[in-house]
Amino acid sequence: MMNEIEKLQYxxxxxxxxxxxxxxxxxxxxxxxxxxxxxxxxxxxLGMSVILWGEPGSGKSFVVEQMAxxxxxxxxxxxLAQTEATDLGGIxxxxxxxxxxxxxxxxxxxxxxxxxxxQKGIIFLDEINVDESKLGVAQNIFSSRRISGVPxxxxxWIVGAANPMETNRGVCGLTPAMARRFIHIDWSxxxxxxxxxxxxxxxxxxxxxxxxxxxxxxxxxxxxxKVNDFLAEHQxxxxxxxxxxxxxxxxxxxxxxxxxxxIETACDLLGITRLDAKHxxxxxxxxxxxxxxxxxxxGERELLDPELILExxxxxxxxxxxxxxxxxxTGVRLVKAVQNELTTERVLAATSALNQWAELxxxxxxxxxxxxxxxxxxxxxxxxxxxxxxxPNIKEFAKVVRNIPAGTTxxxxxxxxxxxxxxxx
Numbered sequence: 001m002m003n004e005i006e007k008l009q010y011x012x013x014x015x016x017x018x019x020x021x022x023x024x025x026x027x028x029x030x031x032x033x034x035x036x037x038x039x040x041x042x043x044x045x046l047g048m049s050v051i052l053w054g055e056p057g058s059g060k061s062f063v064v065e066q067m068a069x070x071x072x073x074x075x076x077x078x079x080l081a082q083t084e085a086t087d088l089g090g091i092x093x094x095x096x097x098x099x100x101x102x103x104x105x106x107x108x109x110x111x112x113x114x115x116x117x118x119q120k121g122i123i124f125l126d127e128i129n130v131d132e133s134k135l136g137v138a139q140n141i142f143s144s145r146r147i148s149g150v151p152x153x154x155x156x157w158i159v160g161a162a163n164p165m166e167t168n169r170g171v172c173g174l175t176p177a178m179a180r181r182f183i184h185i186d187w188s189x190x191x192x193x194x195x196x197x198x199x200x201x202x203x204x205x206x207x208x209x210x211x212x213x214x215x216x217x218x219x220x221x222x223x224x225x226k227v228n229d230f231l232a233e234h235q236x237x238x239x240x241x242x243x244x245x246x247x248x249x250x251x252x253x254x255x256x257x258x259x260x261x262x263i264e265t266a267c268d269l270l271g272i273t274r275l276d277a278k279h280x281x282x283x284x285x286x287x288x289x290x291x292x293x294x295x296x297x298x299g300e301r302e303l304l305d306p307e308l309i310l311e312x313x314x315x316x317x318x319x320x321x322x323x324x325x326x327x328x329x330t331g332v333r334l335v336k337a338v339q340n341e342l343t344t345e346r347v348l349a350a351t352s353a354l355n356q357w358a359e360l361x362x363x364x365x366x367x368x369x370x371x372x373x374x375x376x377x378x379x380x381x382x383x384x385x386x387x388x389x390x391x392p393n394i395k396e397f398a399k400v401v402r403n404i405p406a407g408t409t410x411x412x413x414x415x416x417x418x419x420x421x422x423x424x425x
Contacts, residue, residue: 034191038277041206043183044157046262049142051160054187060161063192064124067205074114074121081130085137088147109148120155129162132172139178183284184249210266223264227257230297237290251287259285306337310346313353317360324367331371339378347379351387
């Protein structure tokens with residue numbers, strides 16, 4: 001039988017159920033998506049040009065065209081190997097101007113007319129490295145953001161596709177001047193092969209929208225400070241020499257680190273929790289070596305020292321609500337720290353830290369449940385019940401999911417829970 005306080009706590013849990021369910025559904029959808037699709041969605045939200053590196057027929061144009069359909073915007077595919085450079089520059093035609101004088105004008109290339117007229121949509125430049133004579137044309141389109149002499153507005157996204165040199169004879173590499181303008185993404189046919197074969201219906205590519213003033217956000221300032229701190233500690237990665245290039249794709253240089261700041265900002269603003277998707281974008285910007293070093297440094301930097309949390313449990317809230325993976329890892333580290341020096345005060349400090357974070361999130365009791373269980377398992381006998389009494393949300397959550405045996409006044413049997421099922425989103 002629940003008392004009045006427990007009834008209020010239970011009602012609060014029920015009231016949050018709709019928001020909780022929406023968040024879980026969003027996370028579940030994100031977890032099912034291939035990381036390449038999430039990376040594409042983030043890049044598009046920032047308007048960053050992308051080159052997809054993949055074998056012919058691996059679904060590069062398929063997935064980009066599907067994005068355009070999902071966004072309900074025009075899509076233009078231009079196969080550079082089959083297109084004359086003069087077409088992309090605009091077909092020269094003599095016209096009479098309003099004053100009656102003849103002048104030369106350029107007619108837009110037929111394949112991109114719809115995108116140019118709407119000034120929104122996706123232009124997909126395929127086979128950009130098949131014909132070396134067309135590389136300059138492609139580079140000019142990306143750098144000047146003009147095609148057929150017409151400037152492209154901010155709502156037009158340009159995506160390129162290239163064939164890997166190691167498995168395709170006759171293709172050429174990109175010049176450094178061109179390669180530095182893109183995020184490079186390795187594209188595997190396994191990403192969309194079932195969709196291409198018709199075994200499953202086309203699956204969405206997430207259509208993210210970053211707020212227009214993202215450069216004025218707190219998240220941008222945090223990301224900028226973070227990248228600057230990293231570069232201050234890793235001066236050798238601020239700007240790579242030519243012999244550090246990785247297949248003329250991404251490599252460290254100031255413009256690439258600016259992209260990293262934008263990627264970090266977008267991921268925070270959008271609540272992206274997929275580290276594999278973010279790593280694809282980081283590697284495609286600054287290269288694998290620099291990205292690996294940065295990710296490793298970030299992980300060590302962003303995990304709070306458990307001893308500091310035990311001294312001040314409110315610090316747990318600084319992890320925020322968008323990175324459940326950090327909360328889980330921090331919970332494991334807290335339990336280990338408490339176990340290494342087991343006192344009642346330290347057990348209760350860890351309990352308080354976990355519950356303060358749960359109050360901040362309001363819909364993720366299952367995220368801290370494993371750590372709470374482990375604290376109960378290792379705690380002195382006289383403290384076990386107190387841990388649960390100070391974790392009201394966990395207690396009500398556990399009752400609902402039938403993870404805690406009934407039959408006591410608290411609805412909980414204080415015994416080792418090592419074999420209890422782990423509840424995940």
